[in-house]
Structures are given as structure tokens and as C-alpha cells.
Amino acid sequence: MAVVVAGTVLATAPAAEAAPDPDALGHHLVKAVSADKINRHLIALQRIADTNGGTRAAHTPGYQKSLDYIAGGLRAAGFEVSTPEFTYNRVVVDAAVVVAGAVRAAPTQMTDSINTPVGGLTGPLVAVPVDANPGCQIEDYAGVDAVGAIALIKRGGCAFTQKQLVAAQAGAIAALVYNHVDGPGYGGVDPAQSKIPTAGLTTAEGLALAAVAGTQTTVDVRTHKQFTTSRYLVTQTRTGRTDNVVMAGAQLDSIPTSAGINDTGASSAALLEIALKLGPSPRVDNAVRFAWWGAEDVDKTAAGFYLKSLSFEQQLDIAMYLNSNSIGSSNAGYFVYDGDNSTGSAGPMPYGSAQIERAFAGYLAGREIQVEGSNFDRQWDHSQFIAAGIPTGGLYAGSFRQKTPAQAAKWGGTAGVSFDRCHQQACDNLGNVDRTALDRNADAMAFVLAGYATSTEDVNGVPPRAQRAQTRATVAMKATTLGGAE
Known part of the structure; x- marks a missing residue:
């Protein structure tokens, strides 16, 4: 089970003879992640844009101050934060x-x-x-x-x-x-x-x-x-296996003509609140790594730069990558990244991606929310992880495409209108966010991330700590019994 201590979700040590509830951390993290706090982060990003030329583009002071805001919150919570430089060709x-x-x-x-x-x-x-x-x-x-x-x-x-x-x-x-x-x-x-x-x-x-x-x-x-030179941000919990890391990321920068509050602020704000509530030293089986990227919409993304900085062995340490994009769209839909190519156009995905898709869909189904597979844009940050063979999944509330009558019947909203009418436009501000959709998607990310922090067995065969300990104990007991028999 888990408790909330000073705003941080920490799992208590289970009794040696009892198997822990694999969903306990997820339920408590969902409860701890506050929609009001996520909205407060959005207000901060809006004010940063408003006082820096209306933009948080990766080459601007607005982006650097956005990065400073994320870093400041994480450091205050006890995380160790790294902000490496990366270079890209700015258009x-x-x-x-x-x-x-x-x-x-x-x-x-x-x-x-x-x-x-x-x-x-x-x-x-x-x-x-x-x-x-x-x-x-x-x-x-x-x-x-x-x-x-x-x-x-x-x-x-x-x-x-x-x-x-x-x-x-x-x-x-x-x-x-x-x-x-x-x-x-x-x-x-x-x-x-x-x-x-x-x-x-x-x-x-x-x-x-x-x-x-x-x-x-x-x-x-x-x-x-x-x-052009800019920075991205990476942090990781101090606890959990470092050779089987659950990684989650979001794009932080906006386009040059927008504050980018739904695209990309919503995902960045939700991820920040999840990190703050999980805390730097939770009781988890697998370490959790968080990243905020810049310059997604160019030919040299921060995510690609980051992966190229890792050796193959270091990439193997990443069990999976969880991404989200535009999760608070004003005419929202509920999409999960297509991990099994059921939509017919996602293309080959690394093994484990289908399982991640099912985990997100399963959580939202438990909230009586139907989902659809997303034919996601391969230019997004997560495409770099797919190219590296890392299992990948995520959430999306839709952007420029129009909501169909069937989708409006299923999710509400207006048919024949884009999921986000202000996608990559100046009107992508605080008034362009469906906070109910944002809250639900943040909960889904929190639950799935916490579940994989406990076990990634369905994705890559690595079981939870308690199961490994039980297996070792059983083997040791058999060895002792056989030894005594001799």
C-alpha cells in the first residue's frame, strides 16, 4: 500500500510474507495528482509566455524560463536535475x-x-x-x-x-x-x-x-x-532499478507564434505534477526518469540528441518510454498511441508497445472512457525512442483533425470541428484547455507510470521485486532441502 507524505507519494514496505497490491502505488498517485496544481503550472507557463514576447519557442527566453520553472519545482522537491545542451537547425x-x-x-x-x-x-x-x-x-x-x-x-x-x-x-x-x-x-x-x-x-x-x-x-x-543551442531537462528517482528504467517525457517548447498552453504546456504541466507527487525517493521496483524536451518540430530534436548521447547499453537500461501530447484539447478526444498497429498505419512498433497501449486503454476503460488508437505523428519526440527499439506508448487528445459525429457521440463535444481549433496558433492559451480531459489523461499517465514502476513484466519480462525475492527464496529452500537429504 502507499501513503502521501508532505505531498509525495511513498509506498510503505510490505510485510515479507504478503504480496503487495501491484496497483496500490498507481491508485495513490492518481489521488495525489491534483488538477488544480496542474492548472497552476499552466498559469505559470502562460505568464512566462506573456512576459517574453508571447512565445516559449526553444530558442527564446520564454523557453529558458519555462525550463527554469520546471527545474525549480523539481529541485525544491529534492530531485537532482540535469539540463544538458543540445543543438538543432532552427528554421x-x-x-x-x-x-x-x-x-x-x-x-x-x-x-x-x-x-x-x-x-x-x-x-x-x-x-x-x-x-x-x-x-x-x-x-x-x-x-x-x-x-x-x-x-x-x-x-x-x-x-x-x-x-x-x-x-x-x-x-x-x-x-x-x-x-x-x-x-x-x-x-x-x-x-x-x-x-x-x-x-x-x-x-x-x-x-x-x-x-x-x-x-x-x-x-x-x-x-x-x-x-542553434538550447537545453532540455532530465531527472530520475534515486530509488528503483537503474537497469530497468521507466521513462516519461513531454515537449516543453511552443512554436514561435504561440504560448502553447495545450500544445505543449498541458503535457509538461501534468508530467511535472506527477513527478512532484511521486517524489525523488519513492518505494518503487524500477527507477523513473522524467524528461522535458525542446525543438520537437525540427530535424534534430532534443530527444534524438539525448538518445545519441547514450551507449547501446545505456539505452538498454530504458525499459520503455511514455509520452503525451496535447492532452487538454478543447474539443477533446481520448486517444492512445497505436502500439499494435490495429489502425493499420502506425507501422512496426517495438515489442512491448502493444502492452503499453492496453495499459492506458484499460485504465481509461475503468473510468468508463472509450479510447481509439492514434495514428500518431512520427515527428514527435517519441519517434526517436521507437527508432531505437524502445517500447513506446502514450496519450493524445487530438489536434487539427475534425471530430466525427461518432466521436462526438462517444466523447461529447462538437462534430465537424477540430479537436483543438487553436492548434499551433496564437489562441492556444489558458482559454484553450479542456480541464476535465487534462485531469483524466494526467490520471491515466500517473496510474500507468506507477504500475510500470512496480513491474514491467508484461513489456520485457522483468518481474516485480517481491516476485524475484520469492523466487530466490524458493530456490534457496530447495537447495537447502536437497543438501540436507544428502
């Missing part, structure tokens, strides 16, 4: 403008797209007809004179790479892809197949431009990468 925007007569838009250049020349490219704006797969095959340009033109294409139906390849085949000199859901037109193209400058637009920008199709239009989208 710097040199130009981002579309002008079509009186209509102006601020596009987002697709990651790995080629740049326009300085001053941009100019040509007639042509709107590709909208169907289920707009701009995905050359036949979509039948009757459209795209030679020397700027192609305006609605998102959906195929990858951005394919849309710009087909546009280039039709003779377009640039491609603008406008969103089919709320939010900015973020995305990327395969650098090896980038043929023409390609950028994303919001739905409103796309519709405004479509209304002036045929107008001479200038597109100027240019970025460069700047080598």
Missing part, C-alpha cells in the same frame, strides 16, 4: 507572403520545400478543382492551364509531396495548399522530391485566394536554417 523565416491583387496571405513554407527566388515568383493564380483527392493526379488539371502559374490546391487525399509533384508536372511554378480544417497549413515535403516552392495556407486564406483565381499573383516563401 528562420526570411519571407512569407502571397499577394493576389487586394488579397494578401501569410503562407507557411512546407518543411524541406525549395525556396522561391528573392522577390518571389509571379504568375496567374489557378484553382485546382476540388474533389475527394484534389490535385493528387494529373487528370485533376484537365482544362486548367497551369503552365507558369501558381497552383492553389485544397488539402486532403494524398501527401503534400504528391500534390506539388503533380502541380510541377502540370507546369506550375509554385504550389499553395490550403487547409481543410481549422488552423495553419503546416506540413512538409520529401526533400529528395521537392520540385517547386510549396507552402500552406489556412482555410480562410485559401478561400479568399480562390475567389480571385486568374489574378496575377506573387508568392515569396523563403527560409534558412540556423545552427
